[in-house]
Amino acid sequence: MQHASETSAPTEAAASVAQFRANLDAVQKRIDKACANSNRELSEVRLLPVSKTVPEERIRMAYAAGCRFLGENKVQEALEKSEAMADLTDLKWSVIGHLQSNKAKFVARFADEFQALDSLKLAGALDRRLQIEGRSLDVFVQVNSSGEDSKFGLPPEAVLEFVQQLPAFSSLHVRGLMTLALFSADEARVRPCFERMRDLQEVLRQDAPESLSFDELSMGMSGDFELAIEEGATVVRVGQAIFGPRAVPDSHYWPGTS
Numbered sequence: 001m002q003h004a005s006e007t008s009a010p011t012e013a014a015a016s017v018a019q020f021r022a023n024l025d026a027v028q029k030r031i032d033k034a035c036a037n038s039n040r041e042l043s044e045v046r047l048l049p050v051s052k053t054v055p056e057e058r059i060r061m062a063y064a065a066g067c068r069f070l071g072e073n074k075v076q077e078a079l080e081k082s083e084a085m086a087d088l089t090d091l092k093w094s095v096i097g098h099l100q101s102n103k104a105k106f107v108a109r110f111a112d113e114f115q116a117l118d119s120l121k122l123a124g125a126l127d128r129r130l131q132i133e134g135r136s137l138d139v140f141v142q143v144n145s146s147g148e149d150s151k152f153g154l155p156p157e158a159v160l161e162f163v164q165q166l167p168a169f170s171s172l173h174v175r176g177l178m179t180l181a182l183f184s185a186d187e188a189r190v191r192p193c194f195e196r197m198r199d200l201q202e203v204l205r206q207d208a209p210e211s212l213s214f215d216e217l218s219m220g221m222s223g224d225f226e227l228a229i230e231e232g233a234t235v236v237r238v239g240q241a242i243f244g245p246r247a248v249p250d251s252h253y254w255p256g257t258s
């Protein structure tokens with residue numbers, strides 16, 4: 001099993017189409033291997049490249065290398081990029097970071113997917129705004145699988161009750177769950193976060209309203225996506241292993257990290 005610290009993460013920012021192709025290739029090989037190790041089909045796992053902090057010029061290179069669906073943590077940044085690259089008509093955007101209800105209107109305007117649903121207030125705001133825009137949105141419920149105060153998302157034990165309210169919001173198409181595991185190089189501490197998600201998925205498949213789907217599990221990032229795939233991830237959100245290291249510290253995106 002590869003470990004976060006042993007994987008060959010790129011040491012510099014990808015700055016050519018060829019470099020993006022090579023990085024995407026390396027990530028795909030890691031995905032292939034994790035699927036083989038866990039007897040899963042490659043088609044069950046979607047790679048979502050995460051382009052936060054990456055400027056337009058380099059995102060266009062990633063597009064040229066084949067990326068068509070990008071994850072962004074902050075809605076303002078995502079909206080600006082989607083407007084600047086509106087000429088790339090088949091490029092889609094997934095908002096994967098915490099969202100305040102008063103910013104729901106931005107997500108409703110352009111996003112194809114939202115992975116951080118964590119309150120009924122936000123569900124209501126998104127649904128209202130989507131009705132106005134005449135759009136619908138694929139959503140994932142964010143779960144705090146590590147129990148850390150610094151992480152967003154609902155505690156696992158609150159999710160079933162939460163999702164029972166979601167059929168009221170007809171513009172939201174619930175697809176599954178999203179989580180960020182504990183940040184640690186210690187596999188024995190990371191894996192239980194992913195296992196918790198898989199267990200929760202089973203409960204929801206049994207007991208959640210039938211109009212909702214919980215087929216998707218978005219979990220795993222550059223340092224831990226092999227483990228996540230072994231535990232059932234269907235979407236892996238990968239930034240640095242594709243785009244290279246970020247200049248902006250992660251505390252800008254996640255409270256409580258450095």
Ligand SMILES: *Cc1c(COP(=O)(O)O)cnc(C)c1O
Binds near residue numbers: 238
């Ligand atoms: C930045 C980010 C990722 C990707 O992290 P990397 O370590 O760059 O792969 C995944 N999920 C979320 C919510 C993020 O903000």
